[in-house]
Amino acid sequence: MKVLMFGWEFPPHIAGGLGTACYGLTKGLAKHDVEVLFVMPSASGDEDESAVKIINASDISVADVWSKADISRLDSFLSKVSFFKVSSGLVPYIDPEMFSSMVEGQEKRSRYEEYEQFKIHYGGKYKFSGKYGANLMEEVQRYAMVASAIALENDFDVIHAHDWLTYAAGIAAKRISGKPLVIHVHATSFDRASDNAIDPRVFALEKMGMEAADKIMAVSNLTRNIVINKYGIDPSKVVAVHNAVDFNEFKQMEVKRGVDDKIVTFLGRITYQKGPEYFIEAAYKVLQKCPNVRFVMAGNGDLMNRSIRRVAKLGIADKFHFTGFLRGDDVKKMFAYSDVYIMPSVSEPFGISPLEAMKSNVPSIISKQSGVAEVLDYAIKTDFWDIDAMADAIYGLLNYPALASMSARCGVEEVNNLKWENAALKMIDVYQEAIDNLK
């Protein structure tokens, strides 16, 4: 089986959990002899290619592919490209009227002329920044353009697109190749913002992708329910495939701890979704009872400054530390420093970092509103808003060694059983179903 996979990031260049998950699941698939063609914008060349073949979307010349193609193939391309009209408002680099005239053809111009014009304006290589930026919408669309070129050039059995950024690319590839499309929902708009702050353009893209997909994988039942309820998708199409975690290269780090105090760690983006304020309030409560604790908020995000002000206001800044964004070894170092890990997410489709913490023998507290809560028994679960319960749990893990050691010991075992190979088996089933359904 060969999979054409569209992603947006891949280790080591990652802004969030999506890259890590892509890496793990492609490796899991490789174990079962599934070939993956991973397409991402702006591959910088130092990604780990042992399990996947990475195609850098910036290196694909749309014009090259077309000039190789004969006119009839170009014809078919242009007829298949018509789906772009669905989101023409999102195509800033092309005037919608010009676009439709080009695609549908006008009497006075031949197809070839159109192609020539197209090449002049839009041929050559597209340069992707590959970062989440202001012209993201534009990049999403350009990525879809390139996707169709890639789909023409390569052979594969199924298309797999990760998150809304690549849905348009997945759809384009499906239209060109006729192969089934599986989309993978790692997060939805509802996890990124509160219900009344949803970006309608993103929502529309997500819904379009979900409707066009033959099968949908969601990273948890929590996310599966959101897909079904908020986007109105047929439940039979949606399958929960829980993430796993790849610890093959995991080495516990030896650190010299400079402080005797116990350390409670929050590690993640400091955004609404992650519930940083609940962590701060719980920390304040714990500090009233036991002073020999330090709290660390590792990461950055749009709520960071507000969090710092709140900590200062509560007068606990000598016990509450901010590290800024951590990467690579510093993350491991942070886990090695920690006595308790906490993830108070307001909405977390899955949440891989508690698994990393537990693998490092750090007992974890997670919110019930996280997907990872569905697969963990030995993490303490509280509601994200329940700062009293959270403070209780922190206090318990710090002061009752039996609780902490059991959580740590059983946690490692539990986490060791979450393997990408197993998740990959489930994914292969989904692929197969998508292929069979289309036959």
Next chain:
Amino acid sequence: MEKSLCLYFQVHQPDRLRLYRFFDIGNDSQYFDEFANRTILKRVAQRCYLPMNELIYELIQKHGKNFKVAFSISGAALEQFEQYAPEVLESFKKLASTKCVEFLAETYSHSLASLKSPKEFKNQVKEHSAAIKKHFGVKPKTFRNTELIYSDAIGEAVADMGFTTMLTEGAKHILGWKSPNFLYTNAINPKLKLLLKNFNLSDDIAFRFSDRSNPNWPLTSDRYAAWLAEGAANDDIINLFMDYETFGEHQNASTGIFEFMRALPDAVLANTELKFCTPSEAAAKHQPVAPLHVPYAISWADEERDTSAWLGNELQNEAFEKLYSLEKGVMAAKDEELLADFRKLQESDHFYYMCTKFFSDGAVHKYFNPYDTPYEAFINYMNVLSDFALRVEKKTSKKK
């Protein structure tokens, strides 16, 4: 009655902190960015301290007793001179030998101790006076608090330490209709005389000198002397107080600031009734006109002329409170290294970097700030302070 013109320059360099990460806490107690501190000091020495000291020396040679200035050099700056640029210290000593220069007392580490801890305030003033005596052979008689911070209570404490004259800002919200160009006294202890900064005329040099959008640009010594004469027409004293780094650093040499200063004494002495004198001479020469009531602390900083540049938001207040909560422990530990770091961590600059008043006085704040945001400044400072607190704890628990 003779009229007086007081020139006073503040000389200070902070001990900037290095990037101090959470992982360093408890593992590494080297807090300061020696490279940055050395580089900046050497640059400022070349551009400002050395050429300006030389210029003042020449002017004193030329005018004899008719040209006088005053300096307040923070202990932090003195230490940096000793360490990185002893030639600067030598040139200040050369100025001291002319007897036309008055050295003022202040807090050793340019701190805000006067706002928090009377005991620490007193200790630092003593330490600074001793350092001035050691380097320049005179015991200071006039006091100038960090950034001209002053209130009735601070003035009283300063008078209790035996000082007879103190400098502060001629803040509009305190003076109202009154002129800064007279001698005032402390509201609690009238023995302490107050010299108030004339901020309009001071800022004409310190901030506006090279501003080409100013209709008065370019400012010549003659025109400026005419303004001084006008300002002093019905008044006694004009106090021009500014950062010494104005000359050659904030206003670089190409603006003509050195030529302006070179010509200023001639212009003033030839065309006005003003006589250059030191703060203590001015205070002795003139009669105080009234007590000045300052219930809440004022300073020379920003539009507000209060302490909000250092203690104006919750970040600054938290860092300040946590710092001084360690005072008792540091004193009990009686450890020299600990005390030295405690003094350096008190430098007002650390709190200035955490200021969030970006809009009105943003340009000035940005110029002096090694951090991109006040939040970074706060995090870095608190990390350092956490390590420092651990050291204090260790030392004091050993004593017990």
